Amino acid sequence: MSSVTQRQPRTKATSLLSSLLEIVLSIGGYYLLRAFGVGVFWALTAPAVAVAVVAVVVTVRRRRIDLIGLLVLCEIAATITLSLATQNPRIAALREAAYVLIPGVFCLVTLVRRAPLTHASTMSIATFGDPKREQAFEHAWRDVPEYRLWQRLLTASLGLIMIVTSATKAYILLSTPDDRIAHAVDVCNTITLVMIGTLVVTSAALIQRPKKIIERLLEQT
Numbered sequence: 001m002s003s004v005t006q007r008q009p010r011t012k013a014t015s016l017l018s019s020l021l022e023i024v025l026s027i028g029g030y031y032l033l034r035a036f037g038v039g040v041f042w043a044l045t046a047p048a049v050a051v052a053v054v055a056v057v058v059t060v061r062r063r064r065i066d067l068i069g070l071l072v073l074c075e076i077a078a079t080i081t082l083s084l085a086t087q088n089p090r091i092a093a094l095r096e097a098a099y100v101l102i103p104g105v106f107c108l109v110t111l112v113r114r115a116p117l118t119h120a121s122t123m124s125i126a127t128f129g130d131p132k133r134e135q136a137f138e139h140a141w142r143d144v145p146e147y148r149l150w151q152r153l154l155t156a157s158l159g160l161i162m163i164v165t166s167a168t169k170a171y172i173l174l175s176t177p178d179d180r181i182a183h184a185v186d187v188c189n190t191i192t193l194v195m196i197g198t199l200v201v202t203s204a205a206l207i208q209r210p211k212k213i214i215e216r217l218l219e220q221t
Contacts, residue, residue, distance in 0.1 A: 022051045023099050024196075027189050040182045044092035045083050052076045089181050090173055096188060097169040100195065104162025107155050115141060116155035119148075122207065126214075136217040140210070147213045154206040158199055165195040 029047030038046070055073055079095040110117040123137045140147040169188040176184035 026051060041089040041092055048080050048095055093173050093185050097166045100162050101166035104159045107159030111152055111155055116152050118154040119151040136214050139217055140213050144213055147210050150209045157202050161198055165191060
């Protein structure tokens with residue numbers, strides 16, 4: 001496998017993980033600022049600005065950007081600008097729903113490409129630079145229909161979990177009265193943490209069969 005081919009799945013996986021990390025940092029920053037008496041709007045907006053700065057710095061240092069990274073940067077810029085222009089905590093809170101929606105849609109988009117995101121990310125993480133393991137992953141994807149089925153199922157499941165979560169959060173935020181926005185944000189943050197746990201459990205469960213297929217191929221080499 002060429003170095004360019006190896007770098008592409010690693011970049012996709014890193015971008016998705018970075019998006020999820022930004023969600024966690026935003027939630028943590030929100031509650032830290034609220035603990036110091038900061039209002040809902042600025043407690044939501046200040047972490048977004050910090051995340052934007054970090055995202056830009058990371059992108060500049062990497063000297064490259066992929067599709068999901070570009071979408072996240074555009075979403076951050078658009079929502080921060082809109083939030084500052086309106087000074088509306090509801091708009092600021094909807095940024096989190098967008099954060100979840102983008103990687104969810106990206107997962108589903110990769111289903112129509114050559115390989116779904118979970119195959120690319122698993123391959124980048126689990127090969128450990130071992131050529132035999134890289135060849136086993138390539139062989140599994142190319143010649144084992146069951147492996148392709150499980151990887152597509154895993155990618156679709158993760159994407160749908162994030163999209164449903166995003167839609168649920170958006171509905172709660174849009175239907176909540178202005179004087180209850182702080183409570184709605186708390187509910188949405190709880191939903192986000194539940195989503196992260198669900199993603200972990202789903203990944204751990206659905207990756208078992210592909211893992212066994214890879215192990216079997218390694219034993220045959």
